[in-house]
Amino acid sequence: MxxxxxxxxxxxxxxxxxxxxxxxxxxxxxxxxxxxxxxxxxxxxxxDERLGRVIDNGSHLVLxxxxxxxxxxxxxxxxxxMLAAPAAFPFVDLVTGKSWTVTPKRLPAGIGEILKALGLPWTGKAETVASRLGETPSFTRLWQPMCEAIMNTAPDEASARMFAWTMRKALLGGSDALTPWIFPAxxxxxxxxxxxxxxxxxxxxxxxxxxxxxxxxxxxxxxxxxxxxxxxxxxxxxxxxxxxxxxxxxxxxxLPTRPIVNAHFRCAQPVELPRDSHFLGLVNSSGHWLFARGDVLSVTVSAAGALVDMDNESIADRLWDEIRRALGMPPIAPPPYRIMKEKRATLAHDxxxxxxxxxxxxxxxxxxxxxxxxxxxxxxxxxxxxxxxxxxxxxxxxxxxxxx
Ligand SMILES: Cc1cc2nc3c(=O)[nH]c(=O)nc-3n(C[C@H](O)[C@H](O)[C@H](O)COP(=O)(O)OP(=O)(O)OC[C@H]3O[C@@H](n4cnc5c(N)ncnc54)[C@H](O)[C@@H]3O)c2cc1C
The missing domain is CATH 3.50.50.60 (FAD/NAD(P)-binding domain)
Structure with missing residues (x-):
């Protein structure tokens, strides 16, 4: 009615x-x-008039x-x-220089770890993502980046139950559940x-x-x-x-919240990411996800408590240096940039x-x-x-x- x-x-x-x-x-x-x-x-x-480009307050991804x-x-x-990108998530580790790609058929984790991430067996109500998965071999290269990206909360405080629920949706939710939908415009x-x-x-x-x-x-x-x-x-x-x-x-x-910081850099020409991807996961770095849209490179820092109070120039210097190393660029100064600080981006999912x-x-x-x-x-x-x-x-x- x-x-x-x-x-x-x-x-x-x-x-x-x-x-x-x-x-x-x-x-x-x-x-x-x-x-x-x-x-x-x-x-x-x-x-953004300084960059002369339409930018987002922060890069978003929908699965x-x-x-x-x-x-x-x-x-x-x-x-x-919107664009349904291939279900392939490339990563680079800025400390070891190693790179790898996560796909639905190629998770860099054994079955025991995957079951734990899915919440099996029973997940206690006080368990955090770190207490449950922190000792697993794939923690740094898989579960930690997933936790920070999805929950915007550091693994040592993020709810393992909530993480498990999102993992069940993503990993058991059907053949298209891990398809990343992006926003080219x-x-x-x-x-x-x-x-x-x-x-x-x-x-x-x-x-x-x-x-x-x-x-x-x-x-x-x-x-x-x-x-x-x-x-x-x-x-x-x-x-x-x-x-x-x-x-x-x-x-x-x-309800406590957690910040997200995004840095948008307007490069001299369009930039391509490895494997023709629209995004690149960064491991062992301050920045977490790098997105390319034409000549704008945007990097997202989730659970950004350590960065949010820094001045914009220092943030830009630090994140640009990481981008440069991730993409194998020579040591050049940051191009024109915009730093977006969303101080209360999401709840803290503890x-x-x-x-x-x-x-x-x-x-x-x-x-x-x-x-x-x-x-x-x-x-x-x-x-x-x-x-x-x-x-x-x-x-x-x-x-x-x-x-x-
Ligand atoms: C940087 C960043 C990156 C993110 N990345 C992702 C991602 O990749 N994937 C994903 O799924 N989610 C992501 N999120 C989360 C997602 O953006 C939010 O969950 C979503 O936008 C929240 O929408 P909402 O309508 O609940 O709240 P809000 O967007 O906060 O809407 C509340 C509205 O109320 C208005 N308002 C406030 N006070 C008043 C008032 N007194 N009277 C009238 N209006 C008022 C505000 O102006 C606002 O428009 C991200 C968030 C941020 C900040």
């Missing part, structure tokens, strides 16, 4: 966009309210196992701006602009530069307007945890934090919660954000079968 009122979605990150798209396509009146001047939140592109994210991209048409072209176009096509309102300041029983109090809520209206707060906590005191516990996350029901009549940090088996990812938006829309509209 369609709710005859309006579904107000506050926050136009991927969780809010997903909720809005699902509801608007189902014929529901939708209004999206976003504090920033643009949608996409932590997953967006922008024109074939991220079924809900791909369903959203298909429903909005954004999938046309940027994140916004695939995940944001098509969603906004879909919202507009289905008659949804979108309001930018509109920050929610308070949530009263019958009113949404924004900085630029007060929006009355009728009895048939519903609200989805698709906001970061600390904002939700300030609007609904007592509901959200203190065993305490992942179990105290609240669910999508706020306890306030007609108000539901979405966001990558809402309780689910997934760590904070595109998949978690989009799934949470869909779940919140299903609950708000009392339509358990709602899809994109």
């Amino acid at each position: 369609t709710v005859p009122g309006t579904l107000h979605v506050v926050g136009a990150g991927l969780a809010g966009l997903a909720a809005g798209v699902a509801a608007a396509k189902a014929g529901v009146r939708v209004a999206v309210h976003e504090a920033a001047g643009h949608a996409g939140g932590r997953c967006r592109s922008f024109l 074939g196992a991220n079924r809900t994210a791909l369903a959203y991209a298909r429903a909005t048409g954004g999938i046309e701006a 940027g994140l916004s072209a695939a995940l944001v602009a098509p969603a906004l176009a879909t919202l507009s096509l289905f008659g949804a309102e979108t309001h930018f530069r509109r920050r929610l300041k308070a949530l009263e029983a019958d009113t949404l109090v924004f900085d630029d307007a007060e929006v009355p809520l009728g009895p048939a209206d519903r609200v989805i707060l698709a906001l970061p945890p600390w904002v939700t906590a300030s609007l609904l005191p007592g509901l959200v516990p203190d 065993n305490h934090t992942v179990v105290v996350r609240p669910g999508p029901v706020s306890g306030r009549n007609g108000v539901f919660l979405a966001g990558d940090w809402i309780a689910s088996p997934w760590p904070c990812t595109i998949e978690a954000a989009i799934s949470s938006g869909l779940t919140a829309a299903r609950l708000a509209l009392a339509r358990p079968g709602l899809t994109f």
